[in-house]
Amino acid sequence: MKVREVVSLLTDVLTEHYRSGVSLKESFYRVFDDPMSVPSSKARMIHRRLMELGKRIGLCEEVIDDIIESSSFEDLRPELKGVLVAAADEILFEGTNPALVTDAATRKARKMLHERAADFVHAICFDLEEYDLSRLKERGYDELSLEYHFPPEFIEHARRVLPEDEVEEFLKACNRPATKYVRVNTLHADLEEVAQRLNDEGVKVEPDPHVPDLLRVVEEQVPIVRTEAWREGLVFTQDKASALVGHVLNPQPGEFVVDLCAAPGGKTLHALCLMEGEGEILAVDKSDWRLEAMKEKLEWQRVPDGVIELKHADARDLPEELEDEADRVIVDPPCSGMGSVQKRPETRWNLSRKRVRRYAKLQAELLEAGVRVARPGGVIVYSTCTLTLDENEGVVRRVMRRHDVELEEVKAGFGREGQLKGTRRFYPHSDDCQGFFIARLRKRS
Numbered sequence: 001m002k003v004r005e006v007v008s009l010l011t012d013v014l015t016e017h018y019r020s021g022v023s024l025k026e027s028f029y030r031v032f033d034d035p036m037s038v039p040s041s042k043a044r045m046i047h048r049r050l051m052e053l054g055k056r057i058g059l060c061e062e063v064i065d066d067i068i069e070s071s072s073f074e075d076l077r078p079e080l081k082g083v084l085v086a087a088a089d090e091i092l093f094e095g096t097n098p099a100l101v102t103d104a105a106t107r108k109a110r111k112m113l114h115e116r117a118a119d120f121v122h123a124i125c126f127d128l129e130e131y132d133l134s135r136l137k138e139r140g141y142d143e144l145s146l147e148y149h150f151p152p153e154f155i156e157h158a159r160r161v162l163p164e165d166e167v168e169e170f171l172k173a174c175n176r177p178a179t180k181y182v183r184v185n186t187l188h189a190d191l192e193e194v195a196q197r198l199n200d201e202g203v204k205v206e207p208d209p210h211v212p213d214l215l216r217v218v219e220e221q222v223p224i225v226r227t228e229a230w231r232e233g234l235v236f237t238q239d240k241a242s243a244l245v246g247h248v249l250n251p252q253p254g255e256f257v258v259d260l261c262a263a264p265g266g267k268t269l270h271a272l273c274l275m276e277g278e279g280e281i282l283a284v285d286k287s288d289w290r291l292e293a294m295k296e297k298l299e300w301q302r303v304p305d306g307v308i309e310l311k312h313a314d315a316r317d318l319p320e321e322l323e324d325e326a327d328r329v330i331v332d333p334p335c336s337g338m339g340s341v342q343k344r345p346e347t348r349w350n351l352s353r354k355r356v357r358r359y360a361k362l363q364a365e366l367l368e369a370g371v372r373v374a375r376p377g378g379v380i381v382y383s384t385c386t387l388t389l390d391e392n393e394g395v396v397r398r399v400m401r402r403h404d405v406e407l408e409e410v411k412a413g414f415g416r417e418g419q420l421k422g423t424r425r426f427y428p429h430s431d432d433c434q435g436f437f438i439a440r441l442r443k444r445s
Contacts (some may be wrong), residue, residue, distance in 0.1 A: 001042070001045065002106065003090070003096055003097070003100040003101060003104050004103070004104040005282075005412045006049070006086075006104075007083070007086050007090060007101060007104035007105055007108060008104065008108050009031075009046065010049065010050075010053065010062050010082075010085075010086035010089070010090075011035070011079075011082045011083045011086045011107070011108050011112075012031045012082070012104075013027045013028050013031050013050065013082075013297065014027070014053075014081065014082035014083075014085050014086055015078045015079050015082035015083075015112075016030050016031055016078075017079070017090055018078035018081045018082060018129075018317075019039040019078040019428055021082070022150035023344055023346065024050045024053065024057075024346055025050065025344070027397045028046065029048060031138050032195065034202045043327075044199045048366050051087075051177075052089075052093070052094075052345075053086075053089050054344070054345030054346035055149045055175060055345040055346075055348070056089055056092075056093050056149045056315055057085060057089075057346050057349060058346075058348070058349035059092075059133075059136070059141075059146075059350075060079075060085045060088040060089050061073050061085065061147065062093070062136055062139060062141075063092065063131055063133070063136070064085070064088055064089055064124065065126070066131075066135060066136070066139070067127045067128070067131065068124070068167075068310060069301055071217070079109070079112045079113055080109070080117060080120070080121070081388070083105050083108050083109050083112070083121055084105070084121060084124055085246070087102070087104075087105040087121070087124070087125050087128065091125070091128045091129060091376075092128065092131065092133065092231045093256045097127050098125065098128070098140050101125065102125035102129075103120060103124065105121050105122075105125055106118045106125070106317050108121075109121040113339040117239060127327040128216050129278050130248075133146055134281070140152045140312075140362065142155075142193060142282065142298045143326050144167070144168065144171060144387070145399075148168075148171040148172065148174075148175060149175070149348075149350055150152065150171060150174075151348060151349055151351065153351050153352060153353065154338065154348050154351050155167065155358075156169070156171055156377060157338060157351065157387060157388050158171070158354075159390075160314060160388075160389055161387055161388075161389060161419070161425065162427070166427075166430075168389075169240070170428070170429045171425060171427035172429065173342075173427070173429035174341050174342055174348075174428055175295065175436075176341075176428070177215075177275050177340065177342065178342035178428070178434060179216065179240070179432050180213050180216075180217040180220075180224075180235055180237070181208065181215065181216055181217065181238060181239060181240050181243065181433075182205070182215050182217065182224065182235040182236060182238070183211075183213055183214050183215075183235065183236050183237075183238040183243050183266075183270060184214075184215065184234065184235055185211045185233055185234050185235065185236060185269070185273060185301055185302075186213055187272070187273050187276075187277050187301075187302070187303075188232075188234060188302060189234045189350050191207060191212070191213060191215070193421075194215070194229055194234050194235060195207065195215055197227075197228070197229045198215070198224070198227060198229050198235070199232070200228065201222065201227040201228060202220070202221035202222040202227075203217060203219070203220050203221070203222065203224050203227055204217070204219040204221075204412065205217055205218060206218055208240060209378075209413065210244070210412060210413040210414045211243045211244055211247065212238070213243070213270075213273065214240060214243050214262065215235070216240075216445045222265050224237075225414070233300045233301040233302050235298075236266060236269060236301065237383075238270070239385075239433055239436070240414075240426075240431070240432065240433035240434075241385075241415070241426040241431070241433040241434060241435045241436030241438070242266060242267070242383070242434070242436065243266075243270065244412055244438065245267050245270070245330065245332065245381055245383045245438060246267060246270035246273075246274050246409055247274070247436055248381050248411075248412075248429065248438055249271060249274075249328050249330060249360045249381045249440075250274070250328075250379075251271045251279070251327070252275065252277055252279075252327075253275050253276045253277075253278040254275075254278050254279045255275065255279045255327035256279065256280045256281075256282075256326050256327050257280070257281045257282070257326060257327065257328045257329070257330070257332070257377075258281070258282045258284065258322070258326040258328075258329045258370075259271065259281065259282070259283045259284065259329075259330040259332075259372050260284050260329065260330065260331050260332075260333075260366055260369060260370055260373070261284070261285060261286075261315060261331065261333050261334065261366065262283035262284055262294065262310075262330075263283075263285040263287060263290030263291050263294040263331075263333050264290060264293055264294055264297065265283070265294040265297045265298065267300055267330050267332055268281055268283045268294075268308060268330075269298070269303070271296070271328075272303065272307060272308060276414040277304055277307060279307070280307065280309070280336070281307065281309070281310065282309050282311060282322075282326075283308055283310050283311065284311045284313055284315050284318070285310075285311075285312065285313075285315075286312075286313065286314050286315070288312050288316075289305050291310050291312055291414075294310065295310060295405050299426070307403065315366055315369050315370075316365050316366060316369050317369075318369065318372075318373065322373050323372050323373060324372075324373075324374070324375050324376065325375060326371060326373045327374075327375060327379070327380055328374070328378060328379045328380075328381070329368050329370040329373055329374045329379070329381070330370075330381055330382070330383075331364045331366055331369075331370040331376065331379045331380060331381070331382045332382075332384070333359075333362060333366045333381045333384065334362065334363075335359055335363065335384040335385060335386040335391055336350065336351055336355055336356050336359050336386045336388060336391060337350070337385060337386055337387050338351055338385075338386040338387045338388055338435060339384075339385040339387050339426075339434045339435020339436050339437075340386075340430075340434050340435070341435075342383045342428060342434060343434070346360070351388075356388050356390050356391060357390065359386075359391055359393055360388075360390040360391045360394055362422045362433055363384070363391055363395045364398045364399055367380070367382050367395060367396070367399045368399055368402065368403065370382070371399065371403045371405055371441070371443055374443045375443070376443055376444065376445040377442065377443065377444075377445045378440055378442070379408075379441070380405070380441040380442075380443065380445075381438065381439070381440050381441075381442075382395070382396060382440075383436065383437060383438045383439075383440070384436070384437050384443065385434055385435065385436055386435065386437070387425070387427075387435045387437065389419065391437075392418065392423070392425075392437040393418055393419050393420040396420055396423065396441070397420065399441075400441075403443075404443065404444045404445050405441045405442060405444060406441065406442050406444060407420070407421070407422045407423070407439065407440070407441055408422060408440045408441065408442055409440070410422060410423060410424035412424055412438075412441065414426070414433075414438075415427075415431055415432070415438075416430070420438075420439070422440070423437065423438065423439040424437070424438045424439075425437055426438075
């Protein structure tokens with residue numbers, strides 16, 4: 001693609017990102033009404049650029065903020081933010097000819113806005129060409145921040161949970177593409193059958209040594225989503241640590257299971273597989289559109305009617321008749337996403353102390369709701385795809401102080417014990433999965 005086309009495309013995606021607050025991936029889908037119409041070679045290039053841009057978007061914003069004298073980056077219109085970040089990333093990190101980038105960005109600004117905006121963009125691009133990234137050290141960025149493109153807050157949280165000699169390896173791993181795993185829908189097929197079918201269809205897979213119904217994707221000659229095994233609902237994309245949650249829960253056929261933050265449905269479906277399709281699951285989620293998407297997934301995975309009930313509700317406000325009813329409860333609440341930056345790289349720039357505290361409060365309330373729903377002697381599994389102490393061990397400690405529950409050991413052949421005995425933590429550099437946390441609680445009788 002020519003420079004002008006790249007800058008224009010990135011600007012459109014970034015403008016939607018700044019206007020709506022959705023992820024870069026979702027912004028791409030909104031900009032292209034029919035993403036499947038994009039040629040595969042072009043789609044791969046766009047995906048690569050968005051993944052790389054997501055890693056560096058915060059640095060680009062800081063640089064632009066440092067250059068602007070009359071205002072700040074946050075004061076700019078979404079269109080200006082978009083075109084300037086696209087230009088900054090091309091000039092500072094992609095090594096594209098600054099003159100070509102400046103011309104493309106100026107033209108785009110003139111087309112979207114007006115001549116004065118184009119003049120402003122032209123001036124900023126001129127300064128970008130001469131910018132020395134070491135200037136960001138005055139804004140709190142150290143060598144690790146600049147080399148691996150992480151905000152200081154992210155690295156600070158990493159240092160709280162990892163030995164110093166592992167921090168750099170962890171950051172490197174966070175910047176690598178995530179290993180792809182698929183979980184087998186054991187309601188309709190067994191592991192060996194699905195593995196053979198995928199291999200025959202051009203997707204090389206191998207069984208995971210730690211999670212018995214999981215396959216690791218080694219090579220894709222064709223995208224797995226285009227295989228017949230996928231179309232028939234025999235496999236479901238799920239990260240390795242996330243797929244462990246169902247086994248830690250260990251639901252039995254005939255039990256009543258409640259999933260309090262269920263959508264998009266991976267853990268709910270896994271629980272049903274482990275229950276051999278027998279029993280009852282109540283899947284609760286606050287988002288109606290996510291539940292609607294989950295309903296489609298249940299149909300795709302050929303879930304029997306009447307086994308899973310979807311409930312649109314805030315899990316903290318469930319009716320009293322559900323208290324002390326569930327044999328097992330899953331609580332996988334919204335979180336800061338520190339562990340999922342391999343798949344959503346721009347989320348690293350959202351990690352602030354205020355945001356973490358806000359999530360920790362919500363997570364404690366949801367875990368307390370899980371304890372209320374569980375019957376005496378029942379099991380509650382709490383999991384997150386983040387790594388901060390506040391959202392993990394801190395939440396579990398808070399709930400244990402307030403409720404009559406005991407912590408049970410999370411047994412797994414990978415990961416390491418958390419800072420609270422019995423809990424389990426997982427890291428991309430040592431466990432080949434996303435950053436994750438799991439705790440298993442039992443409500444005392």
